[in-house]
Amino acid sequence: MAIRQLRLIPAGVQKWHRDTIATTTDAFAYASTMALHVFRLRDCTLSKMIAAHERTISAICWSPDDPNLIASCAVSKKVAIWDIKEEQERFSVKVADVPLLMDWAPVGGCIAMFLENGNVESWEYNEKDRMTKLYQCVKDYVKVLRWHPREAKLLAGCSDGCLLVTNMQKPTEKKKIDGKSKSSKEPVTDAQWDPLSDNYLLVAFQDGSLVLYDASTSSEIFTYDIQAQAIRSLAWARSQPGNFVTTTDRVGVLRLWNVSQKGPISQIKVGTSGVQCVKAIPGEPNQFMLAFKNNSVGVCDIGTRTMRFISSPGHSETIFDVAFHPDDPDMLATASYDGHVKLWRISTSESHREMLAGQDQLLYGLAFGPGAQKICAVSSTGYLFVWRTDTGAQVVRTQV
Numbered sequence: 001m002a003i004r005q006l007r008l009i010p011a012g013v014q015k016w017h018r019d020t021i022a023t024t025t026d027a028f029a030y031a032s033t034m035a036l037h038v039f040r041l042r043d044c045t046l047s048k049m050i051a052a053h054e055r056t057i058s059a060i061c062w063s064p065d066d067p068n069l070i071a072s073c074a075v076s077k078k079v080a081i082w083d084i085k086e087e088q089e090r091f092s093v094k095v096a097d098v099p100l101l102m103d104w105a106p107v108g109g110c111i112a113m114f115l116e117n118g119n120v121e122s123w124e125y126n127e128k129d130r131m132t133k134l135y136q137c138v139k140d141y142v143k144v145l146r147w148h149p150r151e152a153k154l155l156a157g158c159s160d161g162c163l164l165v166t167n168m169q170k171p172t173e174k175k176k177i178d179g180k181s182k183s184s185k186e187p188v189t190d191a192q193w194d195p196l197s198d199n200y201l202l203v204a205f206q207d208g209s210l211v212l213y214d215a216s217t218s219s220e221i222f223t224y225d226i227q228a229q230a231i232r233s234l235a236w237a238r239s240q241p242g243n244f245v246t247t248t249d250r251v252g253v254l255r256l257w258n259v260s261q262k263g264p265i266s267q268i269k270v271g272t273s274g275v276q277c278v279k280a281i282p283g284e285p286n287q288f289m290l291a292f293k294n295n296s297v298g299v300c301d302i303g304t305r306t307m308r309f310i311s312s313p314g315h316s317e318t319i320f321d322v323a324f325h326p327d328d329p330d331m332l333a334t335a336s337y338d339g340h341v342k343l344w345r346i347s348t349s350e351s352h353r354e355m356l357a358g359q360d361q362l363l364y365g366l367a368f369g370p371g372a373q374k375i376c377a378v379s380s381t382g383y384l385f386v387w388r389t390d391t392g393a394q395v396v397r398t399q400v
Contacts, residue, residue: 009349010037010046012295012314015276018144018233019059019101021291024067025283027084030297031057033317036072038084041283044299044309050087053078059102061111064149071111073099079113081125091125101145105152105168112154114142120156122168134171135164148193153215157188161205165215177218180205190233194259196241202259204231204246212259225263233277237302239285245302247275249293254278254300268305270298273313295338312351315340320364326372335363335377343375343389355387355394 011032014020020031027047029038033056038048053074063069063081069090073079079099080092097117104111109126118137124130137158144157152168161180167173180186186205194200199216208227211220229248237243242259252271255264273294281287286303298310317337325331325343331352332344339361343353355375357363362380369376369386374395376386386396 008046008049009312009344010049010314011035012311012316013276013291013297014057014316015291015293015295016056017058017100018277019061019103020057021277021279021289021297022060022062022070023279023281023289024062024070025281026067028279028281028289028297028299029060029062029070030291031060031072032314033057034074036060036070036082038070041281041287041299048084048087050082050084052080052082058098058100059113061102061104063104064106071102071104073102073113079111079123081111091129093123093125093129093131095121095123095131100140101142103145103147103154105147105154106149108152110168112145112147114145114156116140120145120154120166132171134166135174143188144191146191146193148198149195151198153193155191155193155201155215157191157203159187160185161187163188163191163201163203163213163215175215175218177213177215179203179211179213180207180209189230192234192236192244195236195238202234202236202244204234206230210234210246222259224257232275235278235280235288237285238280238282239303245278245288247278247290249274249276252292254288254290254302256302268300268302270300270307271296271310312349313354314351315342321366321377323366323368323375326368328372333366333368333375335366337362339363339379341366341375341377341385341387353389353392355385355392357383357385357397361385 013030034053036050036052040047052072055076057074060072071081075098081090083090097115099113101114111123120134122132142156146155154166156164163177165175186207189204191203210224212222229250231246232249234246246255254268254270256266273292277291279289290298294313295316296311296313299308315336319334319336321335323333339357341355363377366377384400
């Protein structure tokens with residue numbers, strides 16, 4: 001008997017690491033636990049799915065020169081560059097410790113990365129996999145790593161609120177911007193170079209503050225109103241010089257700012273879940289890719305103030321059990337390591353209902369009850385959960 005694939009329901013974007021989405025001129029991509037999902041920007045359809053790693057992916061980034069090349073790194077300590085069209089590994093290297101952050105230099109065939117052991121290193125993949133240690137910090141010190149979009153300058157935003165700027169033409173010379181390191185020591189949550197300046201950079205901190213700095217003088221240029229919720233991610237709006245957008249993981253809102261004004265000038269409702277990360281799309285200056293806290297991704301157009309695309313929130317971890325609805329052949333249930341049970345419409349690949357046992361509840365089995373009015377799941381901690389399938393309401397949670 002021949003078997004053919006009817007539908008593919010992709011995994012959702014993972015949320016344990018910050019830089020798991022990437023954009024290029026005509027495409028966008030995200031990393032699930034161990035795979036890369038590449039979408040055409042033209043029609044926002046999944047075009048490639050690359051089984052990239054055997055362990056969790058920790059970061060991805062796109063080549064600024066070649067839209068056919070995308071890089072990924074994983075907790076296996078492997079860093080790889082992939083040929084998207086061929087779905088093949090082009091370059092790879094094994095590093096000394098788990099790479100947590102990475103970014104691709106604008107020129108020169110170089111990828112910078114921050115390793116779990118505190119090293120900031122560069123990989124010149126065209127030079128016989130040459131690895132260069134730029135400097136060493138304490139473990140988990142660097143929270144953000146960003147190349148300047150035009151120049152050989154590397155920015156590191158740190159856990160004590162300071163910023164380190166390395167000029168790669170003189171890599172032994174680092175410039176330090178104190179930031180919050182001499183006051184509240186609030187960690188940097190995101191930072192981006194101003195694409196219209198050689199030295200200006202925008203920095204967000206955990207306490208909700210936002211500051212524009214001049215890296216050449218290590219001084220503050222402008223301080224914005226402190227936000228009630230910490231800014232999780234930010235990006236410059238290339239279609240509107242001087243404007244930028246920010247997100248928080250608390251609400252599904254994209255806030256639009258002007259660099260000369262203290263507070264946001266407007267906001268766009270982008271979803272019901274908080275936004276983990278935002279990336280500008282180079283080929284469409286009004287458009288941004290978003291990664292949501294519920295594991296979905298989307299594309300927002302700030303010109304029309306609409307969402308062009310939003311994916312169904314897939315599982316963020318391994319699926320351990322599936323079950324077909326006994327009376328509805330178009331409905332499928334899944335249980336996952338991420339603590340969720342989801343009901344899916346097979347004909348549309350859309351999530352119909354989602355039920356959460358708990359982030360610490362790893363679900364290994366599920367079954368529909370009589371008449372499919374209820375569904376149950378069991379967890380690794382020995383709990384049994386039962387939900388109503390029509391509302392998703394939990395009716396039983398008991399130790400077995």
